[in-house]
Amino acid sequence: MDTGLHPGVHDSARRLGKGADNPVGRRPLSNRAIVLWAAGVCSLVLSTLAGVATAVPRKGSPYQKLALLTRVMSYVEQSYVEDVDSDELIYGAVKGLVETLDPHSAFLRPEQYREMKNDTAGQFSGIGIEVDVRDGMLTVLSVMDGTPAARAGVVAGDQIVRIDDQPTRGMTDYVARMRGKRGSAVQLLLQRRGQRDSRLLVIQRDLIKVRSVESFLLEASYGVIKVKQFTETVDRDVEAAIAALEKESGGKLLGLVLDLRNNPGGLLDQAVRIADMFIDSGLIVRTEGRNGRILDEERAHHRGTRDDISIICLVNGGSASAAEIVAGALQDHGRALVMGTQTFGKGSVQTIIELEDGSALKLTIARYFTPSGRSIQEKGISPDVVVEQVKLSELKPQNSEEPVQKERDLHGHLKNKQRDQIARRPSGPPVGYAVIAQHSTGGEDYQLRTAYDYLKAWSILSARLLPRRSTPTPAHVAGGGPATSPTGTEESVGRKSSSRELLEQRPADAAAAAAVRGSVGAPIGLSPQAVTGTGSAPTRGLASGLSGLIDEGR
Template sequence: MFVFLSLYDNGSVSALDKSVYKDIKKFNEVFDLVKKNYVEEVDSTTLVQGAINGMIRALDPHSAYMTPDLYKELEVETQGQFGGIGIEITILKDVLTVVSPIEGTPAFLAGVKPGDQIVKIDGKSTKDITIMEAVKKLRGPKDTKVTITIMREDLSTPKDVLLTRAIIQIKSVRYKIYKDGIAYVRIASFHERTSDDLRKALRDLNDKLRPMKGLVLDLRNDPGGLLLQAVEVADIFLPSGVIVSTRGRTRSMETRAVARNDMNEITCPLVVLVNEGTASAAEIVAGALQDNGKALVVGTQTFGKASVQTIIALEDGSALKLTTGRYYTPNGRSIQAEGITPDIVVKYIPPSGDVESAVGEREKTLREKDLKGH
């Protein structure tokens, strides 16, 4: 879950304490030694970017440095469309790992599964790769090809998977009608149009059902996305009350989002489906509806990502994705590395041939607490 911010530090260097001066002096010494003595000539930009990557990697698995090209790709992704193979990835125990394939994408159709370890991309090892570096290698123009080499528990040797990149259009909201006036809505991710798409879906369902007698909101395997969209989605269902609060290092970084009573809230019984793939912005929605007594949450323990990343644009067009806060549910719960406990725990058992329900299936359990430095 992240927000965008343009930030430049105008503070005086004199505000730095002596220990920081000492550390910066050490960095300058090492930089100078490498530039003058390394066996081959080294580009200064390469060294600086490597140092920044190392600095950010030491913090947590969600902070990252983005080159100008990667930053542009992130901006495109939040709009819900990009070229690639369609997987959410993370670094698990120093290995590039699939969190979840996105429904209907090349990776999903090729049988890539949650928990798959990507050990090579186009024949090159992914050892020590950053998430943003992996994203750059996996994405590309439509109809170009990329080979990922995967390992999983049921494979005795690595398996090459040849994928043809496609335009990944994340349709974040899908819906259908069950019998007896029950509606089903799935939110696959939270990007710039999610709340608008949800409102349109609910209007259509209301027009067809007249009235809607019950609603199932499916947030399984939803990796999250934009904080503002999570707030907007929760607000659709809540007439009043706190939706989420965030806290950072200083009091000035504390925020609280409250529902607006616009008289258009959904009033029928609501069930929210979650699992271990429900993360970040999706957990905000589930937690807000649960704490406000608006919905019955059903499924398995969620992922447990309660950190907020701020996108800080830099002068050269690059950016930092930096963890700047943690969010708390309306009752003040921090679910970081814990997740949301459903009101009713139900493990997923896929019915044979039911593709719609297969979005809840996961081969392995992967949660925030498993990530190094969470």
């Protein structure tokens, strides 16, 4: 995608990497210094073989192998059939070294590092479109308002046939090709559905600000905030989105869907700030380095907490890293009902170490743990309510057992005399369904509709059944009780009251809660069990928080 975001750089992460790996603040060796040092090692080894008594690296030292590297480089430079670039050889060697560690550690060339910094800063130089390959063709998914692409007339659905005379079929670097220096031009050959002739556009690149947060109101008092990635300004963007939704709702927001689906992660400090908005106290996340050493803990603060809004957090298999930190914290504190499908399962933290030639080392330095002590690595976050994404247009209502005729169809039936005296409740689907269709690919989003249904049902049930002095969120009903510390004692994880306390106060409310879990959200004619299931994630020992850089998980 032209807005394709990548893991970014965070100042605290940079300091963390320097402090942990280079506590005295020495500058890292340059590539040339490494080669010269390796050559020195090689000469020492050769001298020893010749019988000269001199110092060599201790037996078994990994640096002895650098002699092998210099010998291979020497053979390549002297005997390879074509001229070679020594810098490229060094970059390739370092890249291969780092890739032996884990999928998220990486060596970034200078141009890759610059691109990553632009992404996490929330801006880049490009034309302002989101693209993906659909049916084998590079297709425009959306066009950002006020961008060069919008001014040139590009619309969603356009197929990009060529970029600067290069065919896009099979192309993998289309994002890099559409980006470039501000003021430079890129040529796009577009094919629009329903039109026979293609169009050639010459678009001048400009500075594009990435929209990491989108929001819209479903109906009065119920809104959606979608966080696409945790960039540098996400916390301010989410606060602004909440304020805008409240203003549009007349000052009150009862329910919020926090949509973290397909969010690949981003900056850790931003994930912590988002969780802190809705959690009033307790641990948010903890990071542990090598041998279980605690590197950092992040805790919630009471000031500014929005604990008056019921929240459903939507996740799926594309929710990774920083998105899993937010979902895990909200779930462990009972602050939100987590809905959707199992998340990606990236539970590691990366830091960025900037090198003197403009390149950088992205290195995995820690694992993170949720407030209850869970490691998400490999496992992911298990939603409280499992809701698969299905296409409603492919489903058929199963109402064959219902009578064809209703009372109003019977001959001579009694008339409802209140028809003109008492206003009836509006019939038909909730108004939010139409709004969801407008903001969804293909005009439907079953997971978001289900989240909306749950929020509405919870509002109705809490108003009718639950004590007015205690207004728990849906998560309190669906989630578990207090977390248990490693010593076996119960500890509060920031929740106002546990579901156990609530259900013991009023047995009738337990039945109402069960009704919420088991019957809300399925379309007409579908058994709720066929599409949704419940399964709360286990709460284990109470752990503590974290800090560093979270990169994209996919």
